[in-house]
Amino acid sequence: MKISVRNLEPTKVKLTITVDPEEFNPYLDAARKEIAKQVTVPGFRKGHVPGKIIDQRIGFAAVAGEAVNNGVPELYSKALEEKKIRPMAQPEIDVQEVPTSAKDETKLKFVATVERRPDIELPELDGMEIDVPKAEITDEDVNRRLENLRQRFGTLVGVxxxxxxxxxxxxxxxxxxxxxxxxSQEGVSYELGSNTMLDGLDEALDGLSAGEETTFEGTLEAGEHEGEKAQIKVKVNSVKAEELPELDDDFAQEASEFDTLDELKADIRKACERDAEGRQATEARDAFIAKLKEGLEIPVPKGVKAEAAEQHLKGMTPDPEQATKEQKAEAEEAAENELRDQMVLDALAEKMDVKVSQMDVTNFLASIAQQYGMDPSAFINAIIRNGQLGSAVEEVGRSKGLLAGMRAVTFKCEGEVLDLSSFLGDVAEDEEAESVEAASAAAAVADELAQAEDAE
Structure with missing residues (x-):
């Protein structure tokens, strides 16, 4: 197989792939066998029709078409691997030459144009030191959390x-x-100042007593007349105020397993400290990624960026087509930053020689399913059926690469070495773990089973 590579952009390449007959012939033979299973030819058992007969009866063009459909994706993947090109999108394939008969010496030739990850030269991790701000908490942090707990035990009383x-x-x-x-709506309970319903409602209710009513102009936010201006009449049926319990030992006993308020406060302070340490670990992660990107010029594939920006825009406004220039600029910036981080982490995973096992992927998908209250098996099967397993493998690889990279450098806080082992964990030593290839093979089997179930 001959492969020529032409760089169209820093993040886009065109591969011209020419396949020798001896490499393409196995795909032609496989296509003949597959077609033989589906056709009936007098004098031959189904599935046992010789290849030459298939060429004569069905036509070589049909055989070649089947072989191209099955062969080009595999040959394309081999070309990427040989040239060490990391694609970031689906390729545009243009099949230019195909043999027209079994004796035709014309070589299969196709062109693949694809956006790729640029080459990224990461700094050496050995000896790298990264400063991280101190994880501090204040009495105000403790009091704020205590007040939140107190409000959970508050009661509403009429005033x-x-x-x-x-x-x-x-x-x-x-x-x-x-x-x-x-x-119209009746008996709606509304907290003044929450601004969770109609614009202008808070101002209209302020100062009204039970039995009083007023009218104001507002914009409807749901229903058939969403977005239209309306005259809104609001009547107050009752007013209730929140009554909070006293902060004393009785409250500590009611709200926790502790006997005294001082013990409860001490426990809350520990929880605040754990949260602060978690924020510090997040800051360490962000500082590490920033250090890896420092001084690097990382171009972003235009097509991938456009798709990512579109997804960000959908999360910012219900109608992306009506988005403002500011929203579009914000979406593009977020997409660029996200893609650069992903590309750096992919390069880091390669640098750290990260191996992703089938169990890694399964655990990752199961944890996501649990976060959304979904059945893990059903969620994993859906991921496989939708062809999203590759994305899951990439995410796991990035995560493992990030942890491995962070373990390889030194984090410091105010001159002292910072211990992040409780967040970074230990290096997994499982030589018998199945590889990504095994995970993909298992996915292919599961995919076949799913297709068989759909066909029944």
Whole structure:
């Protein structure tokens, strides 16, 4: 197989691949066998029709077409591996030459154009030191968490006074457009100051007592008239204020397993310290990635960036086509930063010679399923059926590469070596772990089973 590579852009290449007949012939033979299983030829058992008969009866063009469909993806992958090209998108394939008969010496020739990861020369990790800010907590942090706990045990009591910020009002709402009622709700409980319903509602309720009502203009945020201006009449049925328990030993006993308020505060401080250490580990990770990128010019593939920016934009506005210039710029910047981090972590995983096992991928997908309250087996099968296993393998590789890289450098805080072992874990030593290839093979089997189930 002859492979020529032409760089179109720093992140885009065109591969021209010419396949010798002896390399393409096995694909032609496999295509003949597959076709033989599907056709009936008098005088031959199904599946046992000689290749020459298939060429005559079905036509060599059909055989070659089947062989190209099956062979080109594999040959393309071999070319990528040989030339050490890391694709970041699906290729554009153009088949230019195909033999027209079994005796035709024309070589299969196709062109693949694909966006690729640029070559990234990472700095040496040996001797690298990275400074990380101190993990500090204050009494205010402890008091804030204690106050949140206190509010969980608060009760609402009716008050005979005008509603104010922080109160809970039971209200009726009626929305009218041109004098016609378009929506109404009764008995809605609303916290003043939360700004979780209609714009202008907080201002309208402020100062109203039970039994009073007012009208204001607002924009409807749901329903058939979403986005339209309406006259909204709001009536207050009752006003309740939150009554919080006293911060004393009785509260500590009710809200926790501790007997005294001092013991509860000490436990909350420990929790704050753990959270601060977690934030410090996150800062160490971000500082490490920033250090790897320091001084590097990392071009981003245009097509991949456009797709990533589009996904970011969908998360920013319900109608991406109506996005502002500022939103589009923000989405593009986020996409660029995300892709650069991914490319650096991919390069790091290669540098650290990371191996991803089938168990690694399974555990990763199972943890995601649990986060979303999904059945792990069903989620993993869905990932496989949708062809997303490769993305999962990449994510696991990045994660393992990041941990391995962070273990290889020294983090310091105010001149002292920072121990992050509780976050980085130990190096996994499992020589019998199955490889990515094994995970992919298992996925292929699962995919076949899923297809068989769908066909039944």
């Amino acid at each position: 005979d006074r005008p509603a104010a910020k922080g109160d809970y009002a039971n209200i009726d709402l009626v929305a009218e457009i041109d004098g016609e009622t378009v929506d």
